Structure formats: structure tokens, C-alpha cells
Amino acid sequence: MKRKITLKQIAKELDVSISTVSKALRNSVEISEDTKQKVQAFAKLYNYRPNNIALSLKNRKTNTIGIIIPEIVHHFFSKVIRGVELVANQRGYNVIVGLSNESFAKEVINMEMLANGSIDGFIISLSKETLRQQDYHHFNETINQGMPIVMFDRVVNEIQCDKVIVDDFEGAKNAVDKLVNNGCNNVALITTKDYVSVGRLRTQGYIESLKNHNLELKSELILKLDDNIDYEVNLDALEKEIQQLFKANKTIDGIFAVNELYALTAMRVASRLGFNVPNDIQVVGFTDGVLSKHSTPSLSTVSQHAQLMGEKAATLLIDRLENDDDYENYQTQIIASELIERESTK
Amino acid sequence: MKRKITLKQIAKELDVSISTVSKALRNSVEISEDTKQKVQAFAKLYNYRPNNIALSLKNRKTNTIGIIIPEIVHHFFSKVIRGVELVANQRGYNVIVGLSNESFAKEVINMEMLANGSIDGFIISLSKETLRQQDYHHFNETINQGMPIVMFDRVVNEIQCDKVIVDDFEGAKNAVDKLVNNGCNNVALITTKDYVSVGRLRTQGYIESLKNHNLELKSELILKLDDNIDYEVNLDALEKEIQQLFKANKTIDGIFAVNELYALTAMRVASRLGFNVPNDIQVVGFTDGVLSKHSTPSLSTVSQHAQLMGEKAATLLIDRLENDDDYENYQTQIIASELIERESTK
């Protein structure tokens, strides 16, 4: 169990100085062919690789980026990570993952741990708790220390930084447009409380679409769920809420839901109540999940292009890291969502 | 945009030496109360935090662990990561994620990048290509350099290291037992080619169960799919294969599939062919996925307790990192799988 070999050890072994070894390995013209060959052969034999940590310290650059997400067991976020990894690796960076678990405290701690030299910059999607408390001091501190941040999906206007978002408003509007154009006159909305910005924007898209079609906005058709409840483990509660919606509004002929779980559950409840999807009720969700594709009927949804978001975020961050000349010309890139039509709409 | 503050800067500012500052911040008894207070107040004001990279270099310890997985957009692997993160964070470690994308070359490159000082140890699940080529030199090199590895799920006997696996054999046997006990006499198996060890073990569990029940092993009931094809994007091909299985064997009354996608697709094909699940055909899958729970009918599956696997793997690794006294007493921890009965079985 030998440790990794270092320049110093090679130097000692070959009886030359450390810097000679260093130069020889970088093929410097300063060094004679003889010595170069000798050193390079030896290094190859012992499989020498420079120590990343030493390089990071010396260069004040880690070539590592940190991504902080609220939850990793989630198709959307894991796809984003895949996109980030893809670009990061291509450009010679590693990726450290931190999970906030939707908690403000964990988000702060995670960022502080990584900000102390471990990484060159952050990619982050805010936790629900952070959005609720509206406490963004840790972002400003990080940015003030010269460490760039790229926010994605769950972003916030109060912070000046690069951002990548999906056009939640447009996406939702298109989805509802589709339902209305397909003949739905009473489109219900299943959404979340408003502090998660994406929920708010999708709700606004719904409202806008109704307005454009001169349809009355009926508040009783809007079901606002408390997304602090983990409905994934508490499906019964979700079904009950949705069932009430249907029972109180017999004329519902379309559902737009801001995520996959709500949409799927709505389909299930609807068919349990004797409705046929899509003939009686058409349903559109908002997601990049796996459930949509494999459900019966399969679910029409608004795709967010999660992997692309990750790629863009990583590109923005690395570009900024590698061009120190551009000052605070922050951009917000908007990824166009896409309505994927499946069996739950006509 | 000020850089992070360092000991040196504090020292200069307060006109004391660097080592005095260092000691004062660690509350050394060598330093007078006066100086300590002064230094600590100043450090707090400027929000001083030691630079992780410098500490890593000095201590030859990064407090970071690397996890290499074949694919992150996968419920099983993201749950494992969650488990790893949980334990790692509790014990003061960060987690770097590397994706092999099922490629041998990417696995090797990723490991080499991280092994040069970036991390203290690896948690890894082997890529399919690595398993197929049976080239494990990179693991041995890493271990010989004194960097511990913990393998999980897709492991390999040839390498001496800690391992965490699920009891694939037992889990499969129990699943098939269940089907047989529920009255199935012609249980088909949908599996993969044998180089992925977990597929092989699950196949053996199927065979064992049939043997125990004195049921004939019919090779025509075993469908071995080439899992290099991404059936997720090529669902039609998968459906066709499974449809052939059903058409060639009209007596099939049970299906055991080694993953979620195969199981779900089998259910869909079966009902399309006019069979009722579970009355005509019962189905059990093998997975921790989300699809099982939300499909109609919901799918009975063998759960692998992915998050627990991650937690155990991280614990094994960190224990080994922190106890240098235990020499090569490698353990293999087996996580008991669990048959979760849902609507696809009686």
C-alpha cells in the first residue's frame, strides 16, 4: 500500500531537483532530452499524476463546481445534474452535489462548506423554505466573495446572478390553450401555494389563457395544495382533495396540474368517479417525469427540458469562471418548454 | 468583490503573526485572552473560515468521497446517492458525483480524475461495459495507492474491498415463490444477458424457486433481453419481444421481471392481448422505482432499499477512512430485499 508518488520522490530517486522533474514532465525546452526521457519514463512507470489539491491551492482554482438542489430523488433534478455533469466533464470540471432537502438551514450549511475553497462556483435551485422565508443573505455573501452563482428553475429576482429558467408562464398558457381549443370549457387548475415561483407563474399562465379565450375565471376551479405535505407518501390525502374538487364541480372537463403527481392522481380519481380520460375529462401535467409516459392513459405534459437546463447552467457558470473580463452582465436564459401530447388529451 | 479573507490578511491587519492568529482562532491556551478576543472578533467580523483546500493539502485528507454510478437519471441510483449524502454530511464529508454512463472508459477517466487527491475514497457501482470486459485494473490500482473503495449493487468477486449488495438471489426466489404459491404454474422470466451480476443472480433465484416447487424449467419461458438497447426510448422493440413471448406460450400465468420497465411493459402487453392482471396473469418486478406504485394496476415488486444501501456504503467507507488500524478485513453487507405486494399479484 504505497502512497501516490510525488515530484519530490521522483526527484530524490533520480537525484535531480524537484523543479527539474516538474519541468521535464511538462516538456520544457529548458531541460535536456536525456533528462526529460529519464524523468518521463520513470514517471510513467510509477504512474505519476499531479496532485489536484496542490494544484488547486497553487492556482486558486479547484476546477470543481457545486450544485445544490432541494432533492435528488426526483426526475427533474437528476436530469439537470446529468446535464451539468456532461458539460462540466467536457470542460474539465468535477461536480460536487449538495442536497438542501428543501431546508433553508441545510442550504446555508452546504453552501458555506463548499464556499471555503472547495469549489469555484455554484449552480443552485432554491429550497422551498428559502423561498418562503425570503432570506437570501447567503447568496449575496457568496457572490460578494467573488464566487459566481447560477440559479435554475427556482430562482429569485432579488439576487443578481445568471439564471436559467423554463418559460413557466408560456408553458402553462399553451397547455391550457390546448385544453380549451380541444373543447374544454371548465378547466380546473391543481397547483401549489404561491411562494414557489414556478407554481405562481404556471398559475398566471392558466389565468392568462382563460382570459384570452374569454372564459370566466372561477376560483372554485382552482385547487391550491400545500406542498409541504409529501403527497407522494400520503397519496390518500391528495386523492381526497382532488375528489372534493370533482364532486363540488361536476362540469369540469379539463385539468391542468402543475406537476406530474397531481396530474396522475387527478386522472386516477377521475376514472374512479366514472369519467373517461380523455373523452370526458382531458388532463395536462407539467414535468419531465417518467410517470407520464408509462401511465394509462399516458399523460400529456409540458416538458421543461431538464437536461438542457443543466447544460446551460453549467455553460453559463464555466464561461463566467473562465472570462474574468465580463463584469456583472448577468443573463437570464429562458428554456422554451414543449407541450408533449399523449393520450390524456384529444 | 473582495476575496475570502485569510490568516495572513488578519495577521497583517492586526499586526501580529500568522501563527498567533491561527492559535487564537483555535482558542489555544498559549495565547493571551486579550489577543484571542481581538483576533476572534476581527475574524468574526470578516467571516473568516479556513480554506478547505489548504487544510486538505496539509492534512492529506479531503473529507470528500467520490461516488461513481452508471446513470443518475434512475430512481435506484439517485436514492443511493441520497443515502450516501445523508451519512456523509452527518460525518462531515462532501460528495463528488461521477457518471460513467455505462462506459468503461468514462469510469476509468472519472476515477483517475478524482483519485489524484480530490477525494479520500470511492463508492462505486460498475458500468455494464466494465462488467462485460472484465477489466478491473483501475480498481486494483486505486486500492494499491491506499485509497479505499466500496462497491455496491453491481460488484465483482475479483476485487477485494468492502461491498454492499442486495440479496438478489433470495429476493428473486421469494418473488417467484409468491407467484407459484398464488397458483401460477407457468411463470415466465424476463431478464437480461448474464454479464450484469444482479441479472444472473435474479435468474438463479427464479430457477431455484421452480426447482423447489418441482416445476419444470422451460427455456422457452425465459426471455433474455439485450440491455445495451435502451428500451426506455425504444419501447416498441421491448413490447414486440414480450408480445412474442406471450404468443409463443399461451399458458403463461405469471411473470417475474428483473426490472421495473420490463414488468410494466409486460403488464401493458398482457392486457392488450386480453389478459387480466392479476386474474389471468400475475406480475412481479424488481426495483425501487416510482412507476410501480403509480401504474394501473400497481405493480408488486422486490424493493432493494436503495437509500439504505447508500447509507451502509458511506458508513463502511468512512469507518475505514477513520480507522487506519483495521487491515483488509473487508466485509460484504447484504441488504435484505423486501417483496412489496400490490395489485399485480393476488
Place this chain on the structure above:
DNA sequence: TTGTACGCGTTATCAA
């Protein structure tokens, strides 16, 4: 052509 010295930020040891 080779070697020395320095610095990245920190801590530990030893000297003052």
C-alpha cells in the same frame, strides 16, 4: 541545462 527560492493557506513545532 539545472537548481534555488517563493508562494498558495494552513497548522505544528520549536525558539525567543
Place this chain on the structure above:
DNA sequence: TTGATAACGCGTACAA
């Protein structure tokens, strides 16, 4: 009680 020095591993400016 404080400070100087060395070391972790590397690369480079400069001296020999």
C-alpha cells in the same frame, strides 16, 4: 505569550 520556520505538493521566476 508570541513569532519564525517547516511542511503539505506544485509550478515558475530567477539565479547559477
